Amino acid sequence: MASLPPIDVPKGASGAGVFDARAAGERHPAHYEYLLRLGDDALVLGQRLGEWCGHGPVLEVDISLANLALDLVGQATLLLNEAGDGDRLAFHRDVLDFRNCLLVEQPNGDFAHTIARHLLYTTWQHLALQRLTQSSDRFLSEFAHKAVKEVAYHRELASEWTIRLGDGTDESSRRMVDGLEWNWRFVPELFEVDETLKAVIDRGIAPDPRSFQEEYGSAISAVLAQARLEAPADQRPILGGRRGHHSEHLGHLLAVMQFLPRTYPDATW
Amino acid sequence: MNGDWPLWEVFVRAKGGLAHRHVGSVHAPDAQLALAHARDTYTRRMEGVSLWVVPSATIVASDPDQAGELFEPAESKIYRHPTFYDIPDEVKHI
Numbered sequence: 001m002a003s004l005p006p007i008d009v010p011k012g013a014s015g016a017g018v019f020d021a022r023a024a025g026e027r028h029p030a031h032y033e034y035l036l037r038l039g040d041d042a043l044v045l046g047q048r049l050g051e052w053c054g055h056g057p058v059l060e061v062d063i064s065l066a067n068l069a070l071d072l073v074g075q076a077t078l079l080l081n082e083a084g085d086g087d088r089l090a091f092h093r094d095v096l097d098f099r100n101c102l103l104v105e106q107p108n109g110d111f112a113h114t115i116a117r118h119l120l121y122t123t124w125q126h127l128a129l130q131r132l133t134q135s136s137d138r139f140l141s142e143f144a145h146k147a148v149k150e151v152a153y154h155r156e157l158a159s160e161w162t163i164r165l166g167d168g169t170d171e172s173s174r175r176m177v178d179g180l181e182w183n184w185r186f187v188p189e190l191f192e193v194d195e196t197l198k199a200v201i202d203r204g205i206a207p208d209p210r211s212f213q214e215e216y217g218s219a220i221s222a223v224l225a226q227a228r229l230e231a232p233a234d235q236r237p238i239l240g241g242r243r244g245h246h247s248e249h250l251g252h253l254l255a256v257m258q259f260l261p262r263t264y265p266d267a268t269w
Numbered sequence: 270m271n272g273d274w275p276l277w278e279v280f281v282r283a284k285g286g287l288a289h290r291h292v293g294s295v296h297a298p299d300a301q302l303a304l305a306h307a308r309d310t311y312t313r314r315m316e317g318v319s320l321w322v323v324p325s326a327t328i329v330a331s332d333p334d335q336a337g338e339l340f341e342p343a344e345s346k347i348y349r350h351p352t353f354y355d356i357p358d359e360v361k362h363i
């Protein structure tokens with residue numbers, strides 16, 4: 001049996017620049033962490049949507065979900081390559097070192113679950129990227145200008161499907177309600193401002209998510225109203241993804257995603 | 270599920286100035302999602318700058334059984350091609 005390659009261990013407690021001297025040297029540690037947060041969100045959600053490939057409810061939706069996945073993997077590639085060696089970060093990091101939010105790692109469930117997750121995440125991502133275009137960091141600003149168009153479409157598509165499923169048949173509506181119920185408790189994490197995020201907000205690198213929390217709430221409410229759905233009751237928020245405290249689901253996702261490069265470290269194609 | 274969704278014909282304009290061209294069809298529950306499906310299926314490699322979708326059911330097609338009477342008479346009318354004129358050398362782009 002092939003042995004796994006060694007896993008990089010963070011130097012020092014800050015968690016800064018583990019995979020890239022540049023990050024540890026010139027960049028503020030929080031800046032590096034922020035790139036990982038955005039990059040891991042895109043990578044994990046892209047992998048999740050990619051799981052639909054070949055399993056979509058109809059051919060057109062299958063292609064549609066694969067397109068969304070490819071957009072996200074493209075975003076992850078840019079972000080993780082900016083943070084360091086993108087391939088190493090994606091395929092040779094262990095679950096505790098991932099910095100994605102818990103929402104994006106939630107299982108696909110049925111199509112309505114996937115749409116609920118996508119609506120809740122991409123609405124946030126779109127609002128964040130609109131503001132990130134003003135980032136003091138040139139890379140992030142340019143990245144945001146490119147990605148904001150992709151994500152505008154994601155948001156639009158997720159909203160349209162939410163409306164059709166919510167205001168569809170009894171079954172589609174019930175499934176949409178279930179999907180929202182499941183994913184709702186992971187939304188507060190998107191607006192949490194910890195020390196790391198505060199450091200990049202203070203440097204003008206990242207937008208403060210609390211500045212668009214209200215807009216997010218009304219945007220989601222507007223879609224739900226059109227879908228003739230009630231917002232789920234607020235649940236106890238679940239936090240921790242940004243610090244590497246993930247649900248059991250992420251480990252399974254990474255096992256599939258990382259299997260090949262970890263088993264055959266020298267594989268090329 | 271697919272059986273419940275009507276079919277839509279998809280037309281793509283490759284670039285400004287060109288006409289929309291028929292490229293294929295998609296299933297979708299309504300016009301807006303038909304546009305989304307057309308976008309995701311037919312323009313993912315930068316094929317176009319504009320899209321039309323049209324309910325396939327609204328297209329009126331000629332009857333293949335009438336192909337003889339409709340199209341064959343044109344076969345013997347080669348004089349309808351403007352190939353019997355001498356074009357002066359000074360005239361370009363014809």
